[in-house]
Amino acid sequence: MxxxxxxxxxxxxxxxxxxxxxxxxxxxxxxxxxxxxxxMQQNLNQMKGNDAYANYLKSEIxxxxxxxxxxxxxxxxxxxxxxVEDSTSIMILVISIFTIIVVSTSIASExxxxxxxxxxxxxxYRTEILLSKYIAALLFALLSLVVLFLFSWLIGGIFFGFGGxxxxxxxxxxxxxQETSWTLAIWKExxxxxxxxxxxxxxxxxxxxxxxxxxxxxxxxxxxxxxxxTILTLISKYEWVKYVLFANLDLTQYDxxxxxxxxxxxxxxxxVLAVYYVIFVICGWLFFTKRDVKA
Amino acid sequence: xxxxxxxxxxxxxxxxxxxxxxxxxxxxxxxxxxxKGEVFGFLGPNGAGKTTTIRMLVGLMKxxxxxxxxxxxxxxGEFKEAIxxxxxxxxxxxxxxxLTGYQNLKHYARMIPGIDKKRIDxxxxxxxxxxxxxxxxxxxxxxxxxxxxxxQAMLHRPSVLILDEPxxxxxxxxxxxxxxxxxxLAYKEGVAVIxxxxxxxxxxxxxxxxxxxxxxxxxxxxxxxxxxxxGGEKVRLTVxxxxxxxxxxxxxLAMESASIETETIxxxxxxxxxxxxxxxxxxANVKIYEVVSVTQSLEDRFLEVTGGKALV
Numbered sequence: 215m216x217x218x219x220x221x222x223x224x225x226x227x228x229x230x231x232x233x234x235x236x237x238x239x240x241x242x243x244x245x246x247x248x249x250x251x252x253x254m255q256q257n258l259n260q261m262k263g264n265d266a267y268a269n270y271l272k273s274e275i276x277x278x279x280x281x282x283x284x285x286x287x288x289x290x291x292x293x294x295x296x297x298v299e300d301s302t303s304i305m306i307l308v309i310s311i312f313t314i315i316v317v318s319t320s321i322a323s324e325x326x327x328x329x330x331x332x333x334x335x336x337x338x339y340r341t342e343i344l345l346s347k348y349i350a351a352l353l354f355a356l357l358s359l360v361v362l363f364l365f366s367w368l369i370g371g372i373f374f375g376f377g378g379x380x381x382x383x384x385x386x387x388x389x390x391x392q393e394t395s396w397t398l399a400i401w402k403e404x405x406x407x408x409x410x411x412x413x414x415x416x417x418x419x420x421x422x423x424x425x426x427x428x429x430x431x432x433x434x435x436x437x438x439x440x441x442x443x444t445i446l447t448l449i450s451k452y453e454w455v456k457y458v459l460f461a462n463l464d465l466t467q468y469d470x471x472x473x474x475x476x477x478x479x480x481x482x483x484x485x486v487l488a489v490y491y492v493i494f495v496i497c498g499w500l501f502f503t504k505r506d507v508k509a
Numbered sequence: 510x511x512x513x514x515x516x517x518x519x520x521x522x523x524x525x526x527x528x529x530x531x532x533x534x535x536x537x538x539x540x541x542x543x544x545k546g547e548v549f550g551f552l553g554p555n556g557a558g559k560t561t562t563i564r565m566l567v568g569l570m571k572x573x574x575x576x577x578x579x580x581x582x583x584x585x586g587e588f589k590e591a592i593x594x595x596x597x598x599x600x601x602x603x604x605x606x607x608l609t610g611y612q613n614l615k616h617y618a619r620m621i622p623g624i625d626k627k628r629i630d631x632x633x634x635x636x637x638x639x640x641x642x643x644x645x646x647x648x649x650x651x652x653x654x655x656x657x658x659x660x661q662a663m664l665h666r667p668s669v670l671i672l673d674e675p676x677x678x679x680x681x682x683x684x685x686x687x688x689x690x691x692x693x694l695a696y697k698e699g700v701a702v703i704x705x706x707x708x709x710x711x712x713x714x715x716x717x718x719x720x721x722x723x724x725x726x727x728x729x730x731x732x733x734x735x736x737x738x739x740g741g742e743k744v745r746l747t748v749x750x751x752x753x754x755x756x757x758x759x760x761x762l763a764m765e766s767a768s769i770e771t772e773t774i775x776x777x778x779x780x781x782x783x784x785x786x787x788x789x790x791x792x793a794n795v796k797i798y799e800v801v802s803v804t805q806s807l808e809d810r811f812l813e814v815t816g817g818k819a820l821v
Binding site: 327328329331332334335336337338339506507508 | 564567568569570571588589590592593595597598599600601602603604605606617620621661
């Protein structure tokens with residue numbers, strides 16, 4: 215699975231490399247940034263209500279201004295770090311799917327093959343067996359993230375030059391622009407995506423414990439993962455949508471100003487996710503430990 | 510073969526075990542005991558509840574009522590202590606096909622403390638899988654999987670060994686070896702062995718006592734010898750005149766006889782009665798061509814007890 219992950223990264227890098235023209239040095243980048251800022255400022259002035267988007271625009275304006283003031287030219291085209299950043303969300307989706315397959319197979323396929331019987335007649339509680347399967351799946355996800363980081367860095371370096379490795383990352387924190395490390399910024403993004411990863415993997419575990427059928431649980435969870443956005447658009451006009459699991463899965467919405475509803479915040483989403491998580495864990499545990507094994 | 514088991518405390522004890530699934534009673538008030546050092550056969554037609562009972566014995570299924578104690582530990586309340594004493598195969602010996610036999614054993618060995626490499630090798634040797642142990646299980650024959658299943662069950666030196674249909678897929682030599690091995694375990698190491706099987710003649714050779722279950726109810730637990738002989742020994746006589754012979758025996762010896770054919774009668778009588786019967790008949794001028802003592806096989810007896818229900 216990790217090899218497929220690396221293969222996808224390589225293909226992604228190749229496509230990006232072939233589709234982007236050689237970056238031209240832009241001697242007038244300061245003027246361009248200033249123009250961009252003007253446009254965004256206009257948007258900001260006309261806009262009412264959408265605080266999240268306003269905040270996002272404010273931070274973009276401040277970062278552009280910072281670049282002009284400190285003579286930090288924005289990188290042109292794809293660089294090592296922008297490749298790492300761009301590959302994040304799609305590759306984490308791939309990792310989610312792989313981990314869902316791992317956790318579903320590890321729990322449910324033992325029922326399909328019948329090996330669960332020989333496993334459960336050891337002096338080990340069913341809770342311990344379920345927990346070790348769950349932890350193993352999460353460790354697999356963590357390992358995949360580390361591999362993703364190292365290799366997207368390496369592949370990004372090989373394709374787009376290691377020269378970009380010491381580029382600084384600018385972030386807008388508490389009304390001020392700060393120079394931070396890219397590594398930190400990327401792992402922050404991994405962490406925000408990680409919440410969704412962890413929830414979907416847990417859900418897959420619950421479905422696997424419930425149906426005791428690997429294929430069903432893989433299919434159903436991946437369907438929910440892929441279809442959640444469509445379902446969300448259909449129901450997004452209702453007030454209660456903010457309590458729906460899928461509305462809270464994407465924590466990056468609070469980072470890039472695309473949050474679903476005004477009355478939601480990072481804290482709110484974490485709270486909702488925590489409630490779902492507890493329900494999932496209790497259900498999964500009940501399904502796995504309390505039912506007869508007929509496999 | 511006859512050992513006194515009465516004074517020993519039971520290795521496995523079932524107390525009023527009942528299992529209901531969706532309002533239907535699958536197992537109805539099962540109570541019996543299995544002792545150290547005996548091979549106990551669990552016998553019954555398909556769907557009688559043998560496997561369900563075995564699943565409850567090893568904690569894969571919960572009982573609706575009752576309790577099961579293994580070496581005094583309740584499988585419900587003290588699962589770890591109870592199951593620690595048990596080695597088992599439930600239905601087919603399903604192992605991880607993508608692993609080698611050895612890797613499978615190592616996997617199970619890790620889950621119970623105190624099993625070292627030496628013990629794994631010992632068990633492998635015991636089931637005679639040395640040559641193929643490093644091959645993937647998917648390349649094993651059914652018989653080899655069965656033997657690997659036995660190896661897996663034996664790893665932690667359990668004091669109770671439960672084998673569901675252990676002779677399934679074994680060739681005659683394999684069955685013979687398994688039987689000897691189970692006897693050795695029971696008689697030399699004092700393990701309580703529980704086997705279920707459809708092969709009745711096999712059970713007759715393998716088991717000391719058998720419990721018969723039908724439609725979830727226990728019909729009885731008896732020693733194999735008693736069970737077979739309970740129907741009584743019979744003597745089959747071939748004479749020139751069956752009716753005459755029956756009449757003579759009834760009048761002179763007050764014994765009932767059944768006529769099989771016109772020239773053949775069967776008398777319920779032990780070995781010691783045979784000379785008297787012959788003597789009486791000879792004096793009554795009945796010509797005797799053949800005298801055979803008939804012992805019921807376990808299968809005949811089984812069919813009799815379960816009301817002639819077809820097996821297998």
